[in-house]
Amino acid sequence: MTYVLMKVLESAPSRYDKGIRLLTRGGVDAAYDWLCGHVQPGQRALDIGCGTGALALRAARLGADVVGIDVNPQMLALARAQAERQGLAEKVTWQEKGVAELGEEADAAFDVIMSGLCFSELTPDERHYTLEQARRLLRSGGLLLLADETRPRDVGRRVLHVLIRLPLVLLTYFLTQTTTHALPDAPAMLREAGFEIDEVRFNRLHDFVAIVARNP
Numbered sequence: 001m002t003y004v005l006m007k008v009l010e011s012a013p014s015r016y017d018k019g020i021r022l023l024t025r026g027g028v029d030a031a032y033d034w035l036c037g038h039v040q041p042g043q044r045a046l047d048i049g050c051g052t053g054a055l056a057l058r059a060a061r062l063g064a065d066v067v068g069i070d071v072n073p074q075m076l077a078l079a080r081a082q083a084e085r086q087g088l089a090e091k092v093t094w095q096e097k098g099v100a101e102l103g104e105e106a107d108a109a110f111d112v113i114m115s116g117l118c119f120s121e122l123t124p125d126e127r128h129y130t131l132e133q134a135r136r137l138l139r140s141g142g143l144l145l146l147a148d149e150t151r152p153r154d155v156g157r158r159v160l161h162v163l164i165r166l167p168l169v170l171l172t173y174f175l176t177q178t179t180t181h182a183l184p185d186a187p188a189m190l191r192e193a194g195f196e197i198d199e200v201r202f203n204r205l206h207d208f209v210a211i212v213a214r215n216p
């Protein structure tokens with residue numbers, strides 16, 4: 001529910017990591033640890049919208065060779081510095097580029113594609129294109145590990161979600177003139193793109209989802 005405030009944190013990248021932990025009370029960390037439990041040593045992994053490297057660095061620590069892409073150079077600078085501090089600089093390549101440039105990568109170049117809290121910042125067309133590219137870039141049987149803000153499906157939680165989210169959306173827009181778009185139905189979105197869903201985990205309010213999906 002506090003995920004929209006992440007736009008505020010993104011505009012001050014040095015506070016981003018601490019802020020996320022505070023806002024989600026460790027929820028994002030737990031979801032990312034669970035997702036990265038599916039990464040194997042030696043695998044080639046891509047982190048889309050890597051930010052300060054939360055997923056990319058976890059995968060690198062597990063022995064994967066990672067490419068992290070992001071449009072925000074300040075976030076990437078922090079990611080690079082963390083990788084160096086953690087002795088992981090050799091395991092991750094950071095690239096300043098957006099999802100629109102995914103077409104440059106080779107077919108089946110990755111065993112795993114990860115993305116945390118980035119899809120909610122993309123337009124529906126960008127999401128569609130990114131998933132199309134993810135299917136092309138993943139080898140057959142490769143995993144898409146996605147965590148993001150989503151809209152609860154049942155009415156009670158949805159009403160609560162809207163009530164809590166609205167003032168945060170307004171505050172975020174006031175501070176940054178930007179907003180995020182909670183994914184309407186993340187598992188359905190991945191199924192429509194041709195992925196098979198292996199596992200889905202929601203938080204208590206069902207407004208944050210972590211999904212393990214497979215490229216058939």
Ligand SMILES: C[S@@+](CC[C@H](N)C(=O)[O-])C[C@H]1O[C@@H](n2cnc3c(N)ncnc32)[C@H](O)[C@@H]1O
Binds near residue numbers: 049055069100117
């Ligand atoms: C909320 S942050 C999440 C960062 C990181 N994945 C994490 O979980 O901490 C969203 C990130 O997506 C990046 N982003 C937004 N639009 C993008 C695009 N079109 N292509 C690549 N990255 C993008 C932003 O720059 C930002 O770093």
